[in-house]
Amino acid sequence: xxxxxxxxxxxxRAAPPLTTKDCLNCHNMTPTAAQKAEAVSLYVNARLFQSxxxxxxxxxxxxxxxxxxxxxxxxxRVACGKCHVSAENDFGQSIHALKWDMQKLKYPxxxxxxxxxxGIAKVQTAVWQTRIGVATCGTCHxxxxxxxxxxxxxxxxxxxxxxxxxCWSCHENHGILSSSDPASSIAPQNLIATCSxxxxxxxxxxxxxxxxxxxxxxxxxxxxxxTALAMNLLLLSVxxxxxxxxxxxxxxxxxxxNHNSAASQSGRRE
Amino acid sequence: xxxxxxxxxxxxxxxxxxxxxxxxxxxxxxxxxxxAIFLGLAATGMSLRFSDTRxxxxxxxxxxxxxxxLFLHKFCAVLLTAGFLFHIGEVFYRGLIRGxxxxxxxxxxxxxxxxxxxxxxxxxxWFFWLGPKPRFDHYTYWEKFDYWAVFWGMAIxxxxxxxxxxxxxxxxxxxxxxxxxxxxxxxxEALLAVWFIFIIHFFNTHxxxxxxxxxxxxxxxxxxxxxxxxxxxxxxxxxxxRDELKRLEANKPxxxxxxxxxxxxxxxxxxxxxxxxVTLIAYFGGF
Numbered sequence: 001x002x003x004x005x006x007x008x009x010x011x012x013r014a015a016p017p018l019t020t021k022d023c024l025n026c027h028n029m030t031p032t033a034a035q036k037a038e039a040v041s042l043y044v045n046a047r048l049f050q051s052x053x054x055x056x057x058x059x060x061x062x063x064x065x066x067x068x069x070x071x072x073x074x075x076x077r078v079a080c081g082k083c084h085v086s087a088e089n090d091f092g093q094s095i096h097a098l099k100w101d102m103q104k105l106k107y108p109x110x111x112x113x114x115x116x117x118x119g120i121a122k123v124q125t126a127v128w129q130t131r132i133g134v135a136t137c138g139t140c141h142x143x144x145x146x147x148x149x150x151x152x153x154x155x156x157x158x159x160x161x162x163x164x165x166x167c168w169s170c171h172e173n174h175g176i177l178s179s180s181d182p183a184s185s186i187a188p189q190n191l192i193a194t195c196s197x198x199x200x201x202x203x204x205x206x207x208x209x210x211x212x213x214x215x216x217x218x219x220x221x222x223x224x225x226x227t228a229l230a231m232n233l234l235l236l237s238v239x240x241x242x243x244x245x246x247x248x249x250x251x252x253x254x255x256x257x258n259h260n261s262a263a264s265q266s267g268r269r270e
Numbered sequence: 271x272x273x274x275x276x277x278x279x280x281x282x283x284x285x286x287x288x289x290x291x292x293x294x295x296x297x298x299x300x301x302x303x304x305x306a307i308f309l310g311l312a313a314t315g316m317s318l319r320f321s322d323t324r325x326x327x328x329x330x331x332x333x334x335x336x337x338x339x340l341f342l343h344k345f346c347a348v349l350l351t352a353g354f355l356f357h358i359g360e361v362f363y364r365g366l367i368r369g370x371x372x373x374x375x376x377x378x379x380x381x382x383x384x385x386x387x388x389x390x391x392x393x394x395x396w397f398f399w400l401g402p403k404p405r406f407d408h409y410t411y412w413e414k415f416d417y418w419a420v421f422w423g424m425a426i427x428x429x430x431x432x433x434x435x436x437x438x439x440x441x442x443x444x445x446x447x448x449x450x451x452x453x454x455x456x457x458x459e460a461l462l463a464v465w466f467i468f469i470i471h472f473f474n475t476h477x478x479x480x481x482x483x484x485x486x487x488x489x490x491x492x493x494x495x496x497x498x499x500x501x502x503x504x505x506x507x508x509x510x511x512r513d514e515l516k517r518l519e520a521n522k523p524x525x526x527x528x529x530x531x532x533x534x535x536x537x538x539x540x541x542x543x544x545x546x547x548v549t550l551i552a553y554f555g556g557f
Contacts, residue, residue, distance in 0.1 A: 149322065152434065152453060158321030161336035201438035209437075209446035215454060227451050231458035238419075238462060242470045245412075248397035253479040 018069060020049075023059040048119040062117075078117065080110045090175030108140070129166055130157045137167045147212035170194055170211065288495045290509075290518040292487055301488045303353060305538050307346045312464050312545055314343040319457050320552040347431055354424050377407040377504065382418075386411035407504040412474050423463045430456040461549070468546040472539060484539070489531035490523035 027044040035042065049055060060066055062078045081088025091097050091109075099107040113136050114120050121128050134157060138145030148154040148167070156164040168176075170186060177184040185194045191207040199206070214220050215228035293301075317326040317339065330339050365373040372378045377385075388404070389411050395401035409417075430452040433440045437449050476484040480501075487493050499506045509515045523531075 151450075152318075155318045155321040156336055159317065159327050159330040159336065159339075161330070163336045199438055203438065203441055205444075206438050206441035206446040209441070210450050213447075213450045213454075221447055221450065223447065224450050224454060228454055228458075231455060235458065235462050238466065239469075242466070245394075246470055246473050248394070249478060250473070252397045252399075257479040 018060055018066065020058045022069065024049075044118045045116075048116065052119045053122045054120055087174045090172075094172075094174060094176045095178040095181070096176060113137075126160060126162050129162050130160045133168070134166050141167075144212055147214050150213055150215075151211060153211065165198065165211075169197070289492045289520040289522055290495065290498055290515065291492050291520045293491045295491065298489055298491050300353060300357070302534065303349070305534070307350045307353070308463075308467065309538065309541050309545075310342060310346040311350065312460070313541075314339050314346070315457075315460055316464065316545060316549050318343075319461065320549060323548065323552045325548050326552075344435065347428070347435075350424065351428060354428065377508065378409075380409055380414055380417050382411070382414055386414060405503045407502060407508075410502075416471055416474070419466060420463070423459055426459050427456055427463065430459070461553070464545060464549060468542040472542060476535065476539065484532065484535040486523070486528060486531035486535070489534060490527050492520040492523055 024044060024046050027042060028046040029043070031041065031043040054062070063075050064082075065072065065075050096107045096109070100109055111117055114123075115132075115136075121132070123129065123133065134145060134148070149158060153164040153166075157166055172185050179186050181187065182189065184190065192202050192204065195202045195207055195209075210221060210224070213224055215224050218225040313329065314333075317330050320326050321330075330336065333339060333342065364370045374381055375383075377383070385407070389406065392401055392404035393411075396403045433444075433449060433452040434456060437446075440452075441449065475481065493501075506515075509518065
């Protein structure tokens with residue numbers, strides 16, 4: 001009773017702090033077709049938001065220029081860097097930021113990789129890193145991801161384990177630099193240091209390992225190309241020969257057995 | 271040939287029996303070990319080879335994760351290496367030190383002979399009803415192929431596997447990109463081995479109509495006289511001429527041993543066919 005009175009008197013005094021529940025009263029409504037067609041969706045999936053890494057923060061932590069209802073019609077963009085200072089700083093130096101083009105949206109900023117702003121998942125999980133994270137990089141870097149799956153790093157990641165290298169283990173994440181930048185983690189002079197994050201006894205020779213191999217590309221690595229060709233020929237010839245051998249044998253033996261059981265062990269009839 | 275002398279053999283007491291020893295107890299144990307290790311290596315290795323499939327992910331998580339998977343793979347690999355070296359040692363001992371007659375050449379040797387080529391040719395003729403079944407000796411040409419395929423397979427998969435295990439060490443002697451080559455060779459040769467064993471070896475040895483559902487000789491160690499006369503007439507003839515049959519005489523394999531062989535065969539062939547199916551689907555279709 002007392003609480004109710006206190007609540008009512010609060011409302012009467014106006015400008016109560018908005019709770020997530022207040023915002024979702026409107027923003028969790030199923031959007032109409034017209035709303036869906038708008039460039040910026042105002043719909044927030046409440047269930048998705050509750051499972052996101054930001055669920056406990058509440059809407060106004062990010063949408064900080066909204067203080068009361070009714071709110072201003074065009075709130076400003078959310079600044080992720082307000083909290084994620086080092087990520088913002090690193091990103092500012094990165095090749096992604098340098099090439100970022102707002103019109104084409106070809107190079108990624110925060111949400112291109114981290115997804116729906118109201119459903120941002122915790123990235124320090126095996127599921128995110130091995131399933132979502134590498135696939136996210138792969139949406140643009142398709143060929144690099146395909147060749148990654150052909151390495152031991154990729155195989156272990158494919159099984160869902162973070163024990164080996166994922167993209168950012170070698171390339172950095174927010175602060176990724178162009179491979180031609182001498183400061184890049186994959187610049188030739190930095191390779192030994194980068195591989196040494198996981199491997200012991202790394203030498204100049206060791207870093208000639210190709211983390212993105214392509215056995216079909218003769219120019220990239222002729223040894224790998226010809227080895228793959230030889231292995232394919234070996235498999236093909238063994239199975240062609242023994243497949244035929246086995247098939248013919250099966251048919252002949254089957255006839256022989258049926259004949260023998262009829263003619264009671266006539267043996268070599270030919 | 272060293273032939274086992276067990277208490278079972280003694281019990282035969284010289285009375286003529288319809289069974290003769292073919293494999294020594296050591297050979298039988300070694301084959302049992304090889305089956306267990308091979309299945310372990312194939313299950314863990316093929317999960318990595320086809321890591322984008324659901325069965326691979328579920329198997330890897332079920333056995334305890336990445337470290338368990340890799341531990342099992344390396345554990346089996348070390349055991350197989352030990353078995354391989356033991357076998358090489360045995361070959362050296364029997365062939366060179368003790369100098370067994372006919373070990374490296376002749377009708378009882380595992381080394382391919384000119385006769386094997388003729389046998390292959392005659393076998394093909396028999397497939398087409400164009401001639402009689404070839405008269406085989408102690409080891410047929412497909413048994414020799416099985417042996418040498420596994421022999422070189424172990425050497426190639428073993429060397430490339432140890433290269434991957436100790437990458438930075440081997441990179442001191444070869445360029446680092448040879449580790450790319452090693453992974454490719456390791457995976458493809460393993461696929462060859464797995465498919466060959468689970469299709470060709472299973473059929474040639476166990477599933478063909480004459481043997482179906484299995485040939486228990488590798489576990490019981492002995493064949494019946496009828497079998498020996500029909501399938502390896504040259505060996506039977508030679509043993510009879512040299513009066514060596516008596517030395518190989520065995521009693522009928524005991525019931526428990528036949529059942530034991532059957533259980534191992536069901537488990538091994540069942541596991542093998544499952545791995546065969548999922549790897550074939552993953553390689554050609556993907557699901």
